[in-house]
Amino acid sequence: MNVPHSSNQLPARADPQDMDLAWLNEVAEAASRDAGAPVELLGDYLLLLADAATSGREPHPAELEAVGQLGKRAAELGVSAGTAVQLYLSAARRLWQQLPVVIRSRDNEAVRIAAAAVLRAVDDAVASLAEGHTEARRQAVRWEETLRHEFIEDLLRGDGDVGRLVERAEPFGLDMARPHQVALAEPTGRLDEATAAISSLEHAVVHRVGDRDVLVATKDGLIVVVAPLDTDLPGPRGARNTLGGLMLAALSRSARGRPWRVTVGRPYPGSYGIARSYEEAREGLTMAVRLHLDTPLIHAEQLLIYRVLLRDQPAITDLVQSVLGELVHARGGAEPLLATLDTYFATGSITTETARRLHLSVRAVTYRLDRIKTLTGHDPTDPAQRFAINAAVLGAKLLGWPEQDLPGQRVRSARAQGPPERIPSPAHP
Incomplete structure (x- = not known):
């Protein structure tokens, strides 16, 4: 039967003098050998079981809390939860087999009560052990994630202590002496809705590259992959894959139809x-x-011309204003004419293809090109003037003009203009 006790005090145990504790030590050592786990993880567990067998009492919450602490200790020592549970079950089995003769020789009802008390104690203790182990692992994961996040922040910011950064990079497998490149993946939806895609991407990268030298993380709503320059990325049938191509393929398979854009910096x-x-x-x-680019994979070297344009912002602003500024006086504003120029240059200055992409007639495109020449004094069909006009169009896109005013200037927004300029149809010039 249970021994009454205060909720704030441990129950009185059976007097240790009433039993030979040497056999409990033998049970503990044997269970430790069975499970391959340190005997220290048993703590007072066997004495708790012996008390349950002799008195029939349930474990006190404080005793179970102590067992939970042993579960945390097991996690700290690297002992798996399964091994720790096996240790406790083996100890319980051996203890029951080796209980003193005074327990085993009782009548059937007394043995049944003792067995029920021991099983209840084992059940409670194992549950507390597993809970403590799980909590310790959860805390370890949170701590590792904190360290990982801080490391990634310092690494990508580039303003931390270099020596310390090299030390912190070692557990992540990054050799800072090697050239690395960074690739970013941007989802169209929220990043927290793309957890499966992130997991799939990390699996694909690790599978193709290995779990060393490559770091996959998230930052500011983006997926970040850091990989060394000489990462081996063999493709099918001997083809070579770029880091960006591998990422895009993995994300496309797992994004549930959600498009992604991947950009890759130079190493x-x-x-x-x-x-x-x-x-x-x-x-x-x-x-x-x-730039409203529709390509899903972009490498930094592809955008060098745009970086050159933006490097001298006053100059590109002056170019846009000088070459294209008069387009704001067209009916409907500059946007339709800018779209025509952009498509015209993208198609290699082919009028028919420009008309097809814009869903216009060839005559309508020709009219727009003539209108641009009239308004600006620059002829987009003249090879000698084409480069300057094309550079101005790219600059306008980079600066967000005409939706936004040019820096330092007051340019009327195209949206403030009147109705769109009438484009003559092929039948009515």
Whole structure:
């Protein structure tokens, strides 16, 4: 039967003098050998079971809490939850088999009560042990995630202590002496809705590259992959895959139809090189949005011309204003005419293909090109003037003009203009 006790005090145990504790030590050592786990993880567990067998009492919450602490200790020692549970079950089995003769010789009802008390104690203790082990692992994961997040922030920012950064990179498998490149993936939806895609991407990268030298993380709503320059990415039938191509393929398979955009920075050596590659990849995402690029994979070297244009913002602003500024006086504003120029240059100055992409007649496109020449004094069909006009169009896209005023100038928004200019149809010039 149970021994009455106060809720704030441990129940009185059976007097240790009434039993030979040497056999409990033998049971503990044997169970430790069975499970391959340290005997220290048993703590007072066997004495708790012996008390249950002799008195029939249930374990006190404080005793179970102590068992939970032993579960945490098992996790700290690297003992798996399964091994720790096996240790406790083996100890319980051996204890029951070796209970003193005074227990085993009782009548059937007394044995049944003792067995029920021991089983109840085992059940409660194992549950507390597993809970403590799980909580310790959960805390360890949270701590590792905190360290990982802080490391990634410092690594991509590039302004931390280099020596300390090299030390912190070692557990993540990054050799800072090698050139690395950074690739970013941007989902169209919220990143927390793309957990499955992130997991799939990490699995694909690790499967193709290995779990060393490559870091997959998230930052500011983006998926970040840091990989060394000489990462081996063999494709099917001997083809070569780029890091960006591997990422895009993995995301496309797991994104449930959600499109992704991947940008890849150029590789650079050292810890500062990783931060530089990261900034290039971020700039690539920004430019892709500004330029309305529809390609899902962009490498930093593809955008060098745009970086050159933006490097001297006053100059590109002056170019846009000088070459295209008069387009705001067209009916409907500059946007339709700018779209025509952009498509015209993208098609290699082929009028028929421009008309097809814009869903216009060839005559309508020709009219727009003539109108641009009339308003600006620059002829987009003249090869000698084409480069300057094309550069101005790219600059306008980068600066967000005409939706936004040019820096330092007051330019009327195209949306403030009158109705769209009438485009003559082929039948009525």
